[in-house]
Amino acid sequence: MFEILKKTLLAPDIYFMEVHAPRLAQSAQPGQFLIVRVDENSERIPLTIADFDREKGTIVIVTQALGVSTRKIAAMNEGDCFANFAGPLGVPSELIHMSPDELKNLKVLFVAGGVGAAPIYPQVKFMADNGAKADVVLGARTSDLFIFRDKLSAVSNRLLLATNDGSEGVKGLVTDAIAQLVETEGKKYDMVVTIGPMIMMRAVADYTRKLGLKTIASLNTLMVDGTGMCGACRVSVGGKTRFTCVDGPEFDAHQVDFDEAMRRQGMYKREEKKKLDDDHECKIGIGR
């Protein structure tokens, strides 16, 4: 079970994997996540679902190899099986409860940064499937790092790119691209959905708050079980503690305490660094 049917490199260190997981594919909805484990020693890693195919019984995940566990995931190949692949978890996007007519009248702007392009895709696709193609802002440090660009282009009304170095699209941050749309071009939106690094989502929330524009952020907090049991994923939303895994992962971005959320993401940095160093030593195989 949970065999990797297809693996491709999307950008340096960023991998696309299509995984056989029929039960999960059957029930997955836009906005939900899953928990993956490579082998018996692995962490339970939450990843937002990047696509699903109910007929083929497959799920797509996109991983950036950063820490010990994401590197382990990235090292898996076609034909390998994950030890565990559990989900879907979390509350689906609120969009799925709307009728096609409601969706057509709803002007949504999706704002994704970096690997966030992958998990935002099912929502943009859902809109397109209901005849309501939305606008998408996609940000990256430089043009080589864009992922899911063609896929998003195919299901969106307009795809506006932004790069920090100006190598493509708007030069600057995703907020500069949003500014181009709403300020320069005078576009009106009913809501923004943003997925990406916390620091980017915080910037988006700060910007849209000034505009009074409703904004939903999908949080990628630390988790262990992902089913509500451990509380590692707790986040302050409107001054109340919520669990990202069962109450989220999507919350009103204007109510989220991003500073606290970013601090909590770094809870295990010390331990993680030690494990990475140990891992590194092992690979060299000297000095012991």
Added chain:
Amino acid sequence: MAIRKEKVPVREQAPNIRRTNFKEVSFGYNLEEAQSEAERCIQCKKPGCVAQCPVSINIPAFIAKVKEGDIEGAARIIFSDSTLPSVCGRVCPQESQCEGDCILGKKNDPVSIGKLERFVGDWARENGIVARPPEFENGIKVAIIGSGPAGLSCATDLRKLGYDVTMFEALHKPGGVLEYGIPEFRLPKEGVVRPEINNLRHMGVKIETDVIVGRTITIDQLFEEEGFEAVFIGSGAGLPKFMNIPGENLNGVFSANEYLTRANLMKAYDETSNTPIYRALKCAVVGGGNVAMDAARTALRLGSEVHLVYRRSETELPARAEEVHHAKEEGIIFQMLTNPVEILGDENGWVKGIRCLRMELGEPDASGRRSPIAVPGSEFIIEVDAVIMSLGTSPNPLISSTTPGLDINKWRCIVANDETGATSRPGVFAGGDAVTGAATVILAMGAGRKAAQAIHEYIQQK
């Protein structure tokens, strides 16, 4: 021959040694010790122990077999009521159940029923005695949600009656709290939990992990799409509670559930595990139940000085006496009549202390325990770099919110009949912590057994 007044003592790892490792605290009886303890049982005609056992094990009968040296015979007697003797022998609160009503206990030590049960379970496992599949298959499918104590006992009894039983587990390993909650030093995983769960596999129970009922599949789909005739919900305790005091989201504050899950299920104490765990220098564990003791003793083994902070006095501690005793022997510092009011953080948002009030005991409250009252002006600070909150849990909404017609009470626990586990939905039964809120392994097992009988009757009448 006169009956020994004292029970045969059980050998244990010395406190100063065991506080540095995760190996089991108690070594258990050997054959000789077990037989001499078994000789103390006077084989009452109306045994109080059996009446007090939530799963009604025929205790005098298995003890008689131990006395004779027929340990396989003893195991078969226990297996007819429980597939988890090695687990229950270790974690049941025997002092308030079987041993609590042992006639010998009126004047002397009661028979060490728990230690004998553990001995029989361990002997059976080490000698390859496993549970057998039923002689008759009825082909009727029953789904069990959750593979903790309630689900395991319900599955066992239904399988014995010939049902085609599938257990669905949300996590990657079956066992529920036996796997994620109770530490290795009290309940070894590879040695005890895994083999006892394999006993269910030997009987032909199917176990499917990574299935989160309510998300991966709903109860309605189990009935309509997968052909199950009845469902038992034994999904366990749920979401950890916090105190709602300032500072609880600082870095270094954990729920006991998180801390124990990292240590137990994810084996984070082991260097080969990829899962990190925070190794505190000095931590406070808030709470007084068995889970608090487990968290405190785990933190101690990971190298921390541990202060157990509880708002009532030692007599009110809900934890088992044996656990409190072990924790004290190991050097946990008990700070009773102490209530945290704020967790203090440093400039980077990490825990640096916990502000507390001293308490005194007032009049008994609704639970019959004397309620703690703050002593004015008694505020003080304990400097710690981690706080572990062990305050119980509130029910997980995943199943109740996705199962139309399933009633919950004002505490959001599933409403189920005490005797049958029947819920407001026909064909759906429930038991264990999902119904009662946090309780014990054996009470959940008892509820699972009752529900199994009720499911059998429900299906026969259909």
